[in-house]
Amino acid sequence: MKQKNISLIRSYLTPHISRLLLILFLLFLFSLISLVIPQFYKRIIDCYIPNQEILPIIILLILTAILLFSQKYIDYIEAKLSSNLKRNVFIKLKKDIYDRIQKLPLNYYLNMSSGNIISQCIFDVENSQVFFSNTSLVIIRDLMFILILFPFMLVLDVEMTLATITLIPVSFFIYNRYSKQLIMSGQQLSEKIGDYTANLQENISQIKVIKTFNLHNQKAHEISEKIERVENEKREIEIKSAQYSMLSVITSIGLNFIIWGIGSYKIIIGDITIGSLIALIHYFNLALQPFSRIYANVLNYSRTAPSLHRIAELLTLDEEIKNNDGIVPQKTNWNSIRFENICFSYSSSEVANIFQHLNFEIKENNFTLIEGPSGSGKTTLFHLLLRFFSPQSGQITLNEIPIEQYNLYDYRNFFGVVYQESFLFNTSIVKNITLFKENIDPVKLEEVIQMTGLASVQRQLENGLETIIGEGGVKLSGGQKQKICLARALLLDASFIILDEATANLDGDSEIEIIAALKNIVGKKTLLVISHRFPKELLQPDQLYTLGAPAQVE
Ligand SMILES: Nc1ncnc2c1ncn2[C@@H]1O[C@H](COP(=O)(O)OP(=O)(O)OP(=O)(O)O)[C@@H](O)[C@H]1O
Ligand SMILES: [Mg+2]
Numbered sequence: 001m002k003q004k005n006i007s008l009i010r011s012y013l014t015p016h017i018s019r020l021l022l023i024l025f026l027l028f029l030f031s032l033i034s035l036v037i038p039q040f041y042k043r044i045i046d047c048y049i050p051n052q053e054i055l056p057i058i059i060l061l062i063l064t065a066i067l068l069f070s071q072k073y074i075d076y077i078e079a080k081l082s083s084n085l086k087r088n089v090f091i092k093l094k095k096d097i098y099d100r101i102q103k104l105p106l107n108y109y110l111n112m113s114s115g116n117i118i119s120q121c122i123f124d125v126e127n128s129q130v131f132f133s134n135t136s137l138v139i140i141r142d143l144m145f146i147l148i149l150f151p152f153m154l155v156l157d158v159e160m161t162l163a164t165i166t167l168i169p170v171s172f173f174i175y176n177r178y179s180k181q182l183i184m185s186g187q188q189l190s191e192k193i194g195d196y197t198a199n200l201q202e203n204i205s206q207i208k209v210i211k212t213f214n215l216h217n218q219k220a221h222e223i224s225e226k227i228e229r230v231e232n233e234k235r236e237i238e239i240k241s242a243q244y245s246m247l248s249v250i251t252s253i254g255l256n257f258i259i260w261g262i263g264s265y266k267i268i269i270g271d272i273t274i275g276s277l278i279a280l281i282h283y284f285n286l287a288l289q290p291f292s293r294i295y296a297n298v299l300n301y302s303r304t305a306p307s308l309h310r311i312a313e314l315l316t317l318d319e320e321i322k323n324n325d326g327i328v329p330q331k332t333n334w335n336s337i338r339f340e341n342i343c344f345s346y347s348s349s350e351v352a353n354i355f356q357h358l359n360f361e362i363k364e365n366n367f368t369l370i371e372g373p374s375g376s377g378k379t380t381l382f383h384l385l386l387r388f389f390s391p392q393s394g395q396i397t398l399n400e401i402p403i404e405q406y407n408l409y410d411y412r413n414f415f416g417v418v419y420q421e422s423f424l425f426n427t428s429i430v431k432n433i434t435l436f437k438e439n440i441d442p443v444k445l446e447e448v449i450q451m452t453g454l455a456s457v458q459r460q461l462e463n464g465l466e467t468i469i470g471e472g473g474v475k476l477s478g479g480q481k482q483k484i485c486l487a488r489a490l491l492l493d494a495s496f497i498i499l500d501e502a503t504a505n506l507d508g509d510s511e512i513e514i515i516a517a518l519k520n521i522v523g524k525k526t527l528l529v530i531s532h533r534f535p536k537e538l539l540q541p542d543q544l545y546t547l548g549a550p551a552q553v554e
Contacts, residue, residue, distance in 0.1 A: 004309065004312040004313065004316065005131075005305060005308050005309055005312050007312075008308065008311065008312040008315065009131050009132065009136075009308075012089050012092065012093060012132055013089065013132065016085050016088065016089070019081060019084070019085050020085070020137060022081060023078055023081050023082055023085070023134055023137055024137050024140065024141065026074050026077060026078040026081070027078060027134075027137060027138065027141035028141060028144070028145075029074050030071055030074050030075060030078070031141060031145040031148070033067045033068075033070065033071045033074075034071070034286050035148065035149065035152055035283075035286070036067065037064055037067060037068075037282070038152075038278075038279040038282035038283055038286075039152075039279065040060045040063065040064055041275070041278055041279055041282065042156075042275040042276060042278065042279040043056075043060065043275070044057050044060055044275075045273075045274060045275035045278055046273050046274075046275030046276070047275075048060075078134070082133060082134035085132075085133075085134070086129065086132060086133045086134075089132040090125070090129070090132065093125060093132070093311075094121070094125055096315060097120070097121055097125065097311065097314065097315065098121065100314060100315055100317065100319070101117060101121070101314070103319040103320055104317055104318075104319065104320060105318070105319075105320040105388070106320075106383075106388040106389070107388075107389070108317065113198035113201070113202070114198070114201055115194070115196075115197040115198030115199065115200060115201035115202065116194040116195070116197065116198045118197055118201065119190075119193050119194040119196075119197040119198070120194065120310055120311065120314060123190065123193050123194075123197075123307070124190055124307035124308075124310050124311050125307075125311065127190070127304045127307035127308075128304055128307045128308040128311060129304075130297070130300045130301060130304055131301070131304070131308050135297050135300070135301075138293065138297065139293075139294055139297050139298070141290075142290030142291075142293055142294050143290075143294070145286075145290050146287055146290055146291070149283055149286060149287050150165075152283060153280060153283050153284075153287075156272070156276045156279055156280050156283070157266065157271075157272055157276065157280060159262065159266075160258055160259075160262050160263065160266070160280060163258045163262065164254075164255060164258055164284070164287070166254075167250075167251045167254045167255065170250060170251065170254070171250075171251050171291070171295070174244065174247045174250070175244075175295070175298060175299075177247075178240060178243070178244040178247075178299070178302075179298070179299075179302040180302075181240055182237065182240055182241070182244075182299065182302040182303050183302050183303075183305055183306060185233060185236050185237045185240065185303070186237065186302065186303045186304060186305060186306040186307065187306035187309075188233050189230070189233040189234060189237060189306075190306050190307050190310060192226070192229050192230045192233050193230055195226060195229075196223075196226040196227065196229070196230050199222060199223055199226055200223065203219050203223065205471075205472075237303060241299060241303070244295075244299060245295070245296075245299075251291060252288060252292075255284050255287075255288060258284075259277075259280065259281055259284055263277045263280065263281075320408065325407070326404075326405055326406050326407035326408065326410075326411075327401065327405055327406045327407065328406070328407055328410045329398055329399075329406050329410060329411055329414045330399075331414065331493070331494075331495045332364075332495055333364070334364055334398060334399045334495075335363070335364055335399050335400075336361050336362060336363050336364065336398075336399070337361070337362040337385070337396065337397070337398050338359075338360075338361045338362075338396065338397045338400075339358055339359060339360050339361075339381075339384075339394070339396050340359060340394050340395050340396070340397065341357050341358070341359060341393065341394035341395075342355050342357070342358040342359070342384065342391045342393075342394035342395075342396065343355055343356055343357060343358075343391060343392050343393045343394055344358075344377075344380065344384060344389070344391040344392055345392065346380075346389070354377040354380050355377055355380070355391070357394070358394070360543075360545050361543075362526065362528055362543070363526075363542070363543070364495075364526050365523055365524065365525065365526055366526060366527075366542040366543060367518075367522045367527040367529070367539070367540075367541045367542050367543075368526075368527070368528045368529070368541060368542065368543045368544075368545070369529050369531065369534055369536070369541035369543070369544045369545070370528070370529070370530045370531075370544075370545045370546075370547060371531060371532060371534065371544065371545070371546045371547070372532060372546055372547030372548065373532060373547075373548075374532060376547040376548065377547055378500065378501075378530040378531075378532070378547060379420055379500055379530070381530065381547075382417075382498065382500050382530060384396060385403075385415075385498070386412060386415065386417070387403060387404070387408060387411065387412070390404070398411075398414075413492075413494070414494060414495070414496055415494055415496050415497075415498055416488075416489035416490060416492040416494035416496065416497045416498070417489055417497075417498050417500075418482070418485045418486050418488075418489045418497075418498065418499045418500065418502040419485065419500055420500040420501045420502075422472075422473060422478070422481035422482055422484070422485050423472075423485070424469060424472055424473035424476075424481060424484065424485075426468070426469065426470060426471045426472070427468060427469070428465065428466045428467060428468055428469070429454075429457075429458075429461075429464075429465040429466070429467055429469060429484055430445075430465040430466060432469065432473075432484050432488065433445070433448070433449075433454075433465075433484060433487045433488050433491055434488075434491065435488060435492075440491070444491065445491065448487045448490045448491045449465070449487060451487075451490065451516075451517040451520060452483045452486050452487040452490065452513070452514065452517050453483055453510055453513035453514065453517070454483050454484065454487055457480050457483065479506045479507060479510045482502055482503075482506060482514075483506075483510070483514070485502070486499070486502055486514060486517065490517070490521070494525070495525050495526060496525065496526040496527075496528070497521060497525055497526070497527050497528070498527075498528045498529075498530070499518075499527075499528070499529045499530065499531075500530045500531075501530065501531055501532070502514070502529070502531075503515070503531065503534070503535075511535065512538070515535065515538045515539050518539060519539060522539070529541070
């Protein structure tokens with residue numbers, strides 16, 4: 001766990017090394033000024049007050065004022081640099097996380113709920129700020145400051161200084177006791193927040209079902225349980241942190257005892273001067289601040305390390321695309337696609353073998369129809385063809401070349417796809433058809449709109465194709481959504497059109513419209529229709545395959 005976290009932090013902070021060094025330098029400058037000022041006080045009390053020298057006292061006080069002002073200014077510059085650093089690191093980290101999530105294989109999404117992924121993008125990133133800010137530098141500075149402080153204190157009094165060193169193992173013991181518990185609680189908290197976000201996200205997206213079946217109370221109960229779990233875990237962490245800071249008081253009690261107990265005794269026996277004690281008190285106070293800051297920061301590290309680890313894990317997951325330099329498939333004259341001896345099962349599926357030695361061929365510019373009952377593996381065929389999953393054995397070839405050898409982006413561009421479920425963006429109809437491309441030929445667009453029967457939809461809606469369709473197209477009917485998806489696939493310059501149950505949601509008239517649209521492309525493009533019920537009497541396929549149960553081509 002530690003190794004991954006460290007290399008993640010290193011990879012994001014290394015590009016900013018010069019800024020980090022500058023921040024470290026400023027932090028030191030700030031500390032050095034703190035070291036000088038007590039020496040002035042000692043001189044004033046031990047030398048100038050007894051000798052009644054007013055002028056040096058005034059000079060030292062003015063110098064102190066100048067130093068204190070410079071210190072504040074250095075502090076301001078350091079804060080500005082640190083915020084810039086944090087901003088840059090966070091922009092990159094958030095973009096990288098989004099980018100990685102987009103490039104992960106489909107399998108990842110099947111096993112993770114979207115709410116959990118969103119929680120990783122938001123909660124874990126915010127939580128791990130402490131690792132990418134100036135906190136680590138402050139810890140380094142504080143540790144070094146304490147080290148530099150010791151010689152100054154040793155000069156004033158050896159015994160009192162050495163006594164303070166005994167406090168270090170005590171603090172370490174206390175930290176060790178609590179850090180493990182905090183790491184565990186931090187881990188549980190980030191999991192519970194993920195779980196809660198997932199549930200919330202599902203309930204919002206499934207609101208129609210919840211309303212239809214009156215599931216409000218049940219869902220509210222579920223959510224309130226999850227909220228309670230999150231808040232309980234937060235409370236646990238806060239209580240543990242409070243216990244920890246309570247125990248860390250032992251160090252300040254120790255310091256007070258050393259200062260006032262040993263210090264007063266030493267003045268009485270004439271071992272040290274009052275000026276030395278005042279300077280020592282200042283130094284002790286200076287040491288106390290870094291001590292408690294180190295406590296607080298290290299505590300923060302323990303608490304948020306699990307979030308950082310989740311991010312590190314995510315960023316090291318394998319991307320879907322490994323062969324960026326793969327072959328680019330030719331759009332025409334590609335002869336055939338073949339499924340050769342394909343055996344496949346989803347690893348998590350209860351159906352042991354969805355395909356066993358499946359063989360079939362799709363020829364260029366032919367219309368191939370694959371039929372089969374529900375659950376026979378029709379959509380699965382689709383997944384294999386689009387390389388969302390790989391078969392356990394056998395191979396799929398395009399032009400006699402295994403499809404894995406093609407560049408994945410170009411390979412997927414080869415297909416114009418209409419899924420069984422309509423996937424639509426919450427924007428206008430036209431943008432859903434053009435997929436946000438700007439340079440679309442208006443004549444071609446119009447042709448596709450006419451072809452898919454969207455012209456009648458356009459007339460029905462007040463804003464025509466500029467209508468914003470709501471999340472997932474909630475403002476449209478199932479058939480309208482499917483027409484948009486078909487138009488989208490036809491508008492692409494793909495020479496291979498695939499439809500997975502694309503006429504399933506259509507009424508008789510719309511189905512006839514779509515079949516007419518398909519007739520237009522038969523012979524010009526390759527058409528693969530996967531369906532459990534296709535009106536063959538309206539459009540005769542060149543090849544017909546039937547998937548039985550278990551899925552076998554007959
Ligand atoms: N991601 C998955 N993980 C595990 N099993 C899956 C997954 N997707 C589908 N299955 C299983 O694989 C089998 C085939 O599913 P598939 O979706 O290919 O059927 P289909 O023929 O398209 O059915 P329908 O006509 O209902 O769409 C089913 O038994 C299903 O439970
Ligand atoms: Mg299906």
